[in-house]
Amino acid sequence: MNKITVTFTLNGEPKSISVDPNLTLLEVVRDVFGLTGTKEGCGHGECGACTVLVDDMAVNSCLLLVSQIDGKNITTIEGLSKNGELDIIQAKFIEEGAIQCGYCTPGMIMSAKALLLKNNNPSEQEIREAISGNLCRCTGYAKIVRAIKSASASSKDNQIEEVI
């Protein structure tokens, strides 16, 4: 079998792997690196359960081939918490009860992360559009939207604005 060598960063750490070029990023994340937080919900880009960040942009990892990640920064759900401390989005999902079965949650949080990296004070409409590529069969989305809004309001910049 021919192999392809790709070099990239994964959750802040430099990596270089030599693998079957037919692998998708989803397979690399789960099967090569054992990071099983990212889920395969449909395998063809229609559910968002496999959402990761590539250079801070949300993508369906089931629709990227490993050859396409050379030189890129990949962030998975495992990369959000730092030194055992949850990212604010993760904390708010728990606080607001925005998780039921949990299957959509990693992808949903990654889409939320991508939004908040670009827009730290999104409207409800902007939040709904940002997660429009992530299907949730359990919650009806209301608490998810609330959690993301709450996470954005909790950022330091917004707290200062509220005080003023």
Add this chain to the structure above:
Amino acid sequence: MEVAYYSPVSWEEAVKLLAEDADHSKILAGGTDLIIQLKQKNVKPAAIIDITRIPGIRDISVNSNEVCLGSAVTFTQVAEHKVLRGKVPVLTEAAEAVGSPQIRNRGTLGGNIANASPAADVVPALLALDTLVWVRSIRGERKLKLEDVLVAPGRTNLAADEVITKLSFQIPGENTKSAFVKLGRRNALAIARMNLALVVTFEAGTRITEKVVMALGAVGPTAYLYRGVHEALAGRQLTDEAIERAAVLTSEEVAARLGTRSTAHYKKEAVKGIVYEAFYRILHSEYGAQ
């Protein structure tokens, strides 16, 4: 089967690689269509040529009269481009309608054309803007009108060894307004059941329509330009009655196109709604060519 992967850094390199085994090679840009086809084994290429590292392929350039887009410009790039939104909202709205944020971050304009789905979202907008498609092969470069590129579902007029390099169109003149409407089964992650791009040029300072360009998608094997509304409305005031007339004409056109297909009953009625929506947006939009 062993698939060879290439990532050329110039068009010369890309077309040479493509020519080596054109019938068994596939171009990779965003991959949101190709990778699904690979997984479903609908295509089994011997070579995959990733063109995204070619300089300029993701460039958007807007000058006083022309827009030029690299073929790997993503839907997100178009959606976020403020100047494009101001000048050609029809294209911005079409790009925003595609798939989901994740798909828009990867999918490309060139791919939307080359994949040739009858329901492709940016194709009607590009058609209504009279877009030129630039293609290259080892035999040289040529440009075609987009309407000449589209042939049938999944098929373009491009040779196997040709690749789309860029798209260009003239910026609509002053007094032109445009809009795009998509009808899907849900608000996101939906394939268009019908889509419509409308570019209306008014006589300066009036509501008299000089020109109406309408492109319809997902009601035939390819998106296409429907000229009947222009013929009925040109030189006339854009009143409610005129819009009603446009809706009826478009409905008759859709009925004729779809014939005895089971979707005809639904689409010929539903298209009226999207015609109303498109004209409403044009009359109330703050955007248009400056």
